[in-house]
Amino acid sequence: MICKISPIFLFSENEIFDLVNNFHSSGNTVVKGNRNEIKFFKTDSFSFNIKSFQKPILINKIIYSYFRKSKAARSFEYGMVLLEKGIGTPKPIAYIENFDWIGLTDSYYICEHVTFDFMFRDLVETENFPDLENILRQFTRFSFNLHEKGIEFLDHSPGNTLIKKAPNGNYDFFLVDLNRMRFHQDMSFDMRMENLCKLVTSNEMIAIMSYEYAKLYNKSYDETSAKWNLYTTVFQQKHYKKRKFKLFLKKLIK
Template identity: 55%
Template sequence: MKFFINNKFEYILKKVTFLIDNFLIEGKILVNGQRNTIKLFKVEDITLNIKSFKKPNLINKIAYRYFRKSKARRSFEFASKLMEMQIGTPNPVAFFENYDFIGLKESYYACEHLENVFEFREIVQNEAFENRDFIIRKFTQFTFEMHEKGIEFLDHSPGNTLIRKNTDGSYSFFLVDLNRMKFHESLDFKTRMKNLSKITHKKDMIVVMSNEYAKLSGEDETIIFETMWGLTADFQYRFHRKKRIKKKLKFWKK
C-alpha cells in the first residue's frame, strides 16, 4: 500500500490504515453509489470521511500507475492547495493507493467530516429556503474569490459546495469532490462564466448571480447574464441529451 498523510494527523496513522484495510466491514455508510462509496469513522476526537473510489478498468489501472495521478491523490493534493489558498474545503487527512502487478487496484481519500452543513443544491431546489437570496450572493462572492485566485473547479455543481451557517449569521462555503481542478495564473471571462453554468438552471438565481458578479468584477451585468444564461442552456441541453442516450442504450441492452 502506498499512502501519504497530512503531518497534522500522523498520530492516527495506524488507526486510519486499519480502517482502510477493513473498509468493507467497518464504518457508517454515508454514500453507497455505483461509482464511489463514502463512509464515516470515529477516530479519537475526529470524525473521518473516507471515500473509496470505483475500481479502475484495465486501461485506467495502467494509466494511474504510470501516467496520471489517482483520483485519491489528486483530491488530497488539491484540497491541500485550496487550504493554502484559503478556499474552504474539508481538512485533508490522507490518501491511500493499493496496486497489483498491473496497476492501481484501489484508492481512498480521507478528510475531516464536516458537521452541520447543507448542499447548495437545497438552495436550488427550495425557493422558500431561509435567506436564499443572501446565500446566493455569498456563494457568488465565494466563487468570484476562487476565480480571482485562478482556480477552475471543473465539477462546480450544486452538490459539490457545502454550506455552514455560523453562529453570527454568516455563511461559510466548502468545496468537495475535488479530483478535477485546474489552477491558472488568471481566468478569462468565458471560462469564469462556463464554470458557473452547472450551478443552476433557474433563471431567477442566474439573475441574482449575474448582478452580484457584476458588482464584484466591474463587468457589464447584461453581458454577464446573457453569457451565463446561454452557457447554462447549452449545458442543460447536453446533459439531458446524454441522459436520453444512456436511457436508450439501457433499453437495447435489456
C-alpha cells in the same frame, strides 16, 4: 502500496492502514453510489470520512499507475492547495493506493468530517428557502474568490458545496469531490461563466448571482447575465442529449 499523510495531522501509517483495512466492516455509510462509497468514522476526539473509489477498469489501472495521478491522490493534493489558498474544504488527512502487478487496484481518500447545515443543492430544490438571496450573493462572492485565485473547479455543481451558517449570520462554504480541478494564472470572463453553468437553472437565481458577480468583476449586469445564461443553456442541452443517449443504449441492450 502508497500512503501519503498530511503534516497537519499526527496519524501514523499503521493507523491509516487499519482504517482502510476496516473500511468495509465498520463505519457508517454516507453515500453509496454505483462508483464510489463514502463512510463516516468517529473516534473519542475526532470525526472523519473515508471515500473508497471505484476499482478501475484494466486501462485505468495502467493509466493511474504510470500516466496520471489517481482520483484519491488528486483529491488529497487539490485539497491541500485549496487550504493553502484559503478556500473552504474538509481538511485532507491522507490517501492510500494499492497495486497489483498490472497497476492500481483500489484507492481511498481520508478527510476531516465537516458538520454542515445544508448543501447548495438544497437551495435549488427547496421552494422559498430561508435567506436565499443572501446565501446566493455570499456564494457568488465565494465563487468569484475561487476564480480570482485561478481555481477552476470542474465539478462546481449543486451537490459539491457544503454550507454552514456562522454565528455572525454569514455562511461558510466547503468544496467536496475535489479530484477534477485546473489551476490558472488568470481566468478569462468566459472561463468563469462556463465554470458556473452547472449550478442553477432558475432565471431568478441566475439574475441574483449575475448581478453580484458583475459588481465584483466590473462587468455590466446585462453582459454577465447573458453569458451565464448562454453557458447554462449549452450545458443543459448537452446534459439532456447525454441522458437521452444513455437511455437509448439501455433499451438497445435490453
